[in-house]
Amino acid sequence: MTTSWNQARRVLCVRLDSLGDVLMCTPAMRALRAQHPERSLTLLTSPAGAALAPYLDDVDDAIAWEAPWMKSSAPARPEQHLDWIASLAGQGFDAAVVFTCYSQSALPAALLCQLAGIPLRLAYCREKPYQLLTDWIADPEPGAMVRHEVQRQLDLVRHVGAEIADERLAFTPLAADADAVRGRLHQAGIDPDGRWLVLHPGASAPSRRYPPHHWQSLVRMLDGRIGCPLVFTGAAHEAALIERIAPPGTAQAHSLAGQLGVGELGALLALSSLVVSNNTGPAHLAAAVGAPVVDLYALTNPQHTPWRVPSRVLNHDVECRNCERSICPQGHHDCLEKLLPEQVVDAVCSLLKQTEPYRRKEVRARI
Secondary structure (H helix, E strand, C coil): CHHHHHHCCEEEEEECCCHHHHHCCHHHHHHHHHHCCCCEEEEEECHHHHCCHHHCCCCCEEEECCCCCCCCCCCCCHHHHHHHHHHHHCCCCCEEEECCCCCCCCHHHHHHHHHCCCCEEEEEECCCCHHHCCEEEECCCCCCCCCCHHHHHHHHHHCCCCCCCCCCCCCCCCHHHHHHHHHHHHHCCCCCCCCCEEEECCCCCHHHCCCHHHHHHHHHHHHHHCCCCEEECCCHHHHHHHHHHCCCCCCCEEECCCCCCHHHHHHHHHHCCEEEEECCHHHHHHHHCCCCEEEECCCCCCCCCCCCCCEEEECCCCCCCCCCCCCCCCCCCCCCCCCCHHHHHHHHHHHHHHHHHHHHHHHHHHC
16 A cells, blocks of 8 residues: 555645644654655644644645544534535545544544545554555554654554654744744843743643742742743733733743744744743644753653653652543642752753753754
8 A cells, every 4th residue: 555655645634633733743744745756735633733834844735623523622513514524525635644642533534534535544543444544553552552642653654654864843933923023022121142941831731730839939949040031921811820920020030921823932932042831732842943841741641742852851750640631530739749849940950051052053043
């Protein structure tokens, strides 16, 4: 079947999750793009994931769709989905790759692609997919192993002959985004080419959030030991959290919560000296633009550490590790409680010492 994949010119890449999940597929999509000199890739993803498309060099187009089997999707009438499948069928795709994490089933998307008349369909599967998939790998996770999710997706496309030497995550900020970010930093009195850190205290999953009182201590300790500007990022609804962590007037703390599009956020992270983040989308975006990351890493998902970038991954063991839950059913809130702020500051100082000698030169090459 590899010969058929080598000849496929229009490939649909299905990843229906959020920003970080799509970013972790970018090395595999690069491999697919390199397999055929005239191949085009279309990304089928969530509305949040589709916002990445203008910044992914290997993606030619994106389709945003709220699949009814995904947890965050809005309700829709069955006929709306049938009409949508008919429109997908009209686009003439030669092949489809369904990317999933190991806790998800690829079969709903495989059925979608079969109904849309896409002749080649690849995915991981635990059950026999029969006609739903033309190419598939029996999923070894999590029973036999747990891989980094980037490696999982690379292994999937390698099954049909797609390989690439450059396995870094991909995200290319636009020049306009970088200019806008430099302007915001100047307005805040921050030298874009000097030392300053980005702090991202939010996460969609409560289980992955570092406690606010620890963030408060961390801000004070960073100011005492490093004394450089701290730029907070987050969605508009996280502005109150950031105000609680660093109230207005806190020395050298600046909030851009709700003020940045995804391109500007990528440019900000690319320009920064270092990023401190919970295990969430911006940590993967930082890795994609080459920013060093101190990742406050709740052990709910062991396969999502920063990929191919200088980093420090900080956690403490818990009895319920690898639970993959967003909210603990037992009501536990200690996934990161025992990770002390002084440990985070030590990691920041260590990583800055490792990366700062070449960081500015690298930033100039990227932005």
